[in-house]
Amino acid sequence: MTPQPGSYPGLTRRTLLVSAVAAAGTAFAGNGSATAAPALALRSGSNTLNADFAWARKRALDWVQTGKPGTIPSYWAGLTNRPAFYSRDVAHQMLGAHLLGLDAENISMLKVFATSATERRRWYPLWAFQFDGGIYRTDYKSDDNFVREVPAVFELTEKGVRQYLWTGNRAYVDDAALWKYYTNSVTYFIGAHDDNRNGVADEDGTGKIFQGVASYNENGEGLLEAGDGIASQYQALLAYSIAQQARGDEAGAQASARKAANLRAHFEKNWWSASANRYIRGFTKAGARTNFGKENSWFLPMKGLTAPGPRTDAYLDFVHKSVSDLPPFNIEAYTYLPETFFRWGRVDQAWKWFRYVADSRAAYPEVSYTTIGNIAEGLLGIEPNAPASALSTVPQLPSAVPWLELDHVPLGAHDLAVRHDGNKTSALTHHAGPRPLAWTAQFAGRYESVLVNGQRQPAKVSVVEGRTLSSVTITVAPGAKATAAV
Numbered sequence: 001m002t003p004q005p006g007s008y009p010g011l012t013r014r015t016l017l018v019s020a021v022a023a024a025g026t027a028f029a030g031n032g033s034a035t036a037a038p039a040l041a042l043r044s045g046s047n048t049l050n051a052d053f054a055w056a057r058k059r060a061l062d063w064v065q066t067g068k069p070g071t072i073p074s075y076w077a078g079l080t081n082r083p084a085f086y087s088r089d090v091a092h093q094m095l096g097a098h099l100l101g102l103d104a105e106n107i108s109m110l111k112v113f114a115t116s117a118t119e120r121r122r123w124y125p126l127w128a129f130q131f132d133g134g135i136y137r138t139d140y141k142s143d144d145n146f147v148r149e150v151p152a153v154f155e156l157t158e159k160g161v162r163q164y165l166w167t168g169n170r171a172y173v174d175d176a177a178l179w180k181y182y183t184n185s186v187t188y189f190i191g192a193h194d195d196n197r198n199g200v201a202d203e204d205g206t207g208k209i210f211q212g213v214a215s216y217n218e219n220g221e222g223l224l225e226a227g228d229g230i231a232s233q234y235q236a237l238l239a240y241s242i243a244q245q246a247r248g249d250e251a252g253a254q255a256s257a258r259k260a261a262n263l264r265a266h267f268e269k270n271w272w273s274a275s276a277n278r279y280i281r282g283f284t285k286a287g288a289r290t291n292f293g294k295e296n297s298w299f300l301p302m303k304g305l306t307a308p309g310p311r312t313d314a315y316l317d318f319v320h321k322s323v324s325d326l327p328p329f330n331i332e333a334y335t336y337l338p339e340t341f342f343r344w345g346r347v348d349q350a351w352k353w354f355r356y357v358a359d360s361r362a363a364y365p366e367v368s369y370t371t372i373g374n375i376a377e378g379l380l381g382i383e384p385n386a387p388a389s390a391l392s393t394v395p396q397l398p399s400a401v402p403w404l405e406l407d408h409v410p411l412g413a414h415d416l417a418v419r420h421d422g423n424k425t426s427a428l429t430h431h432a433g434p435r436p437l438a439w440t441a442q443f444a445g446r447y448e449s450v451l452v453n454g455q456r457q458p459a460k461v462s463v464v465e466g467r468t469l470s471s472v473t474i475t476v477a478p479g480a481k482a483t484a485a486v
Contacts, residue, residue: 038407038408038415038431039057039101039408040057040099040100040101040372040406040407040408040409040410041406041407041408042054042375042404042405042406042407043404043405043407044401044403044404044405045401045402045403045404046400046401046402046404048400049375049400049401049404052358052371053371053372053375055358055361055368056096056358056367056368056369056371056372057100057368057372059363059365059367059368060075060096060097060100060365060368060369060372061100063075063076063077063365063368064076064102064105065131066104066105068131070131070132071131071132072108072109072112072131072132072133073104073105073108073109074105074108074109074131074133075093075097075102075105075109075365076131076365077089077090077093077109077365077366078128078365079364080363080364080365082128082136082138083130083131084128084129084130084131084136084138085109085128085129085131086127086128086139087113087125087126087127087128087152087155087156088149088151088152088155088216089332089365089366090106090109090110090113090156091152091155091156091158091159092155092159092335092336092366092369092370093365093366093369093370093373094106094110094159094162094163095159095162095166095369095370095372095373095376095377096368096369096370096371096372096373097369098163098166098167098410099372099373099376099409099410100372101410103163103167103169106163107163107169107171107172107175109129110156110159110160110163110178111175111177111178112129112133113125113126113129113156113181114156114177114178114180114181115177115181116129116135117153117181117184117185117189118143119188120143121143121146121148122189122192122193123153123184123185123188123189123192124146124148124153124189124212125152125153125156125181126139126140126146127139127140127146127147127148127149127152128140128147141210145210145211146210147209147210148209148212148213149209149212149213149214149215149216149218150193150201150202150203150212150213150214150215150226150228150229150232150233151215151216151226151228151229151231151232151295151299152216153185153189153201153232153236154185154186154201154229154232154233154235154236155232155235155236156181156185157181157182157185157186157236157239157240158232158235158236158238158239160172160178160181160182160239161173161182161239161240161242161243162239164242164243164246164386164387165242165384165385165386165387166384166386166410166411166412167386167410167412168386168387168411168412168413170246172243173243173246173247174247179243179247182236182239182240182243183240185236185240186233186236186237186240186256186259189201190233195224198266198270199262199263199266200225200229200230200233200263200266201214201225201229201230201233202214202224202225202229203223203224204224205222205223205224205284205285206222207219207220207221207222207223208220213226214226214229214282214296215227215228215229215282215293215295215296216228216295216296216299217293217294217295217296217333221282221284221289221293222284222285223282223283223284223289223296224282224283224284224285225282225283226281226282226293226296227271227279227280227281227282227293227295227296227297227299227300228295228296228299228300229296230263230267230271230305231299231300231302231303231305232299232303233263234260234263234264234267234303234304234305235303235304237256237257237259237260237263238256238257238260240256241253241254241256241257241260244256246387264305264307267305267306268307272311273288273290276290277314278290278314278315278318279300279306279311279315281293281296281297281300282296292318292319292322292326294329294333295333295336297318297319297322298319298323298336298337298340299336300315301315301316301319301340301343301344302336302339302340302343304343304465308465308466308467309466312344312466316340316341316344316346316349319337319340320341320349323337323353331357331360331362331364331366331367332364332366334353334356334357334360335357335366335367335370337350337353337356337357338350338351338353338354338357338370338374338378339370339373339374339377339378340353341353342374342377342378342379342381342396343465344465344466344467345396345444345467347396347397347398348398350374350378350396351398351400354371354374354378354379357370357371358371375404375406376406376409376418378396379395379396379397379401379404379420380393380395380396380404380406380418380420381393381394381395381396381442382409382418384411386411386412386414387412388438389412389414389433389434389435389436389437389438390437390438390439390440391411391416391437391438391439391440392439392440392441392442392471393418393420393426393428393439393440393441393442394442394443394444394469395420395422395423395424395425395426395443395444396423396444397420397422397423402421402422403419403420403421403422404419404420405417405418405419405420405427406418406419407429408431411437412433413433413434414430414432414433414434414437414478415430415431415432415433416428416429416430416431416437417429417431423443423444424443424485424486425483425484425485425486426441426443426483426484426485427481427482427483427484428441428474428476428481428482429480429481430476430477430478430479430480430481430482431478431479432478432479433478434478435478436475436476436477436478437475437476438473438474438475438476439473439474439475439476439482440471440472440473440474441471441472441473441474441482441484442469442470442471443469443470443471443484443486444467444468444469445468445469445470445486446461446468446470447459447461447470447486449486450470450471450472450484450485450486451483451484451485451486452472452474452482452483452484453474453482453483454483457472458472459471459472459486460472460473470486472484
């Protein structure tokens with residue numbers, strides 16, 4: 001079975017693997033840091049979105065702890081009354097942090113988690129750390145008694161490799177501590193947490209976070225296997241394949257991609273309920289659970305584990321309706337919803353939840369960081385591949401945002417501006433960079449040609465996760481601007 005694209009819409013996982021390695025000899029070899037670059041800026045036809053960005057940028061940067069006495073490079077990632085950074089939160093804030101120039105902070109904190117995942121702790125990283133890099137004791141009593149949740153193990157691997165694609169920083173795939181962590185997360189960790197030997201990481205079903213739980217949803221339900229766990233495991237395997245390919249291990253990369261494909265096949269076969277006509281979101285000792293479970297429900301489509309087609313379409317409707325019908329719950333959970341729907345091209349639903357999160361103006365750090373991230377990867381549809389000096393875009397603007405430009409987007413050593421006017425016209429300005437960029441301008445729908453800098457070029461039509469896209473790849477030299485329209 002051929003592995004499906006993961007969290008990289010518009011560029012298949014296979015394309016990323018090949019192009020990243022092909023560029024290995026010439027890719028930016030520095031640390032990819034954007035800290036000295038011009039500040040990220042946004043302009044749009046929506047005063048509301050302009051205000052969202054201004055608030056989120058300031059609020060996110062206010063949480064930076066770097067430079068304060070006794071701190072490591074870090075930012076606040078967790079409850080505002082807990083001076084610490086948490087694994088779940090860091091994984092979800094890394095994209096926004098990178099866009100704001102916080103690359104040193106991202107890799108610093110990731111390494112702290114990586115080195116904490118020991119055999120004694122059954123390969124779990126610790127849940128939270130102080131800003132000096134020490135253990136945050138609220139969530140740790142001993143190596144047998146600390147907060148731990150299965151999805152975080154895999155998300156740290158996924159998001160670490162994702163930062164390699166955004167920054168081109170080879171430390172994300174070459175650093176010994178990070179590489180050991182990635183490897184252990186998809187090997188020893190799964191082996192130590194797979195009681196029924198079906199290849200899916202599980203927990204004991206106590207529902208007690210200090211003993212280990214299978215899901216991010218801390219409702220004490222007692223899941224043995226959870227949707228957010230298996231979905232995050234799937235993405236970690238795909239990310240590990242990319243990292244192996246970047247390190248020159250073609251055979252290993254193919255083996256990991258096969259493991260991801262096999263896991264997805266297992267899911268489609270064993271996590272579907274014919275009686276409920278719906279995906280299963282987890283298993284307790286009493287059996288399968290098909291009702292709504294927040295994270296262990298929406299992570300299934302958010303991570304691309306569900307297959308394109310009627311099942312996923314119906315499940316996305318189920319998630320949207322279920323969240324809409326519930327009374328308000330913790331804002332952190334809502335921050336995942338925009339990317340869940342943007343991933344599948346459901347712009348109106350994604351925008352509804354983007355607005356809900358942004359309108360909250362909640363101090364919780366994940367709110368501001370993910371607002372920035374969802375502008376870049378959601379509304380603008382940016383898909384990075386810095387090691388290959390490449391990116392793709394697909395406009396996903398709701399009617400409330402007639403045009404949008406994000407300026408000084410850091411992609412490796414490149415400084416870019418990405419603009420969409422509606423969903424049929426795009427522009428890329430390559431302010432500066434060490435070499436030309438390959439920009440794949442994509443548009444939803446089937447078109448025979450794309451107007452590139454005023455000249456018609458044949459369009460390549462592909463289907464990505466059930467969505468028809470028409471695209472053309474344009475070489476954009478440093479200092480140049482290119483436009484594409486359908």
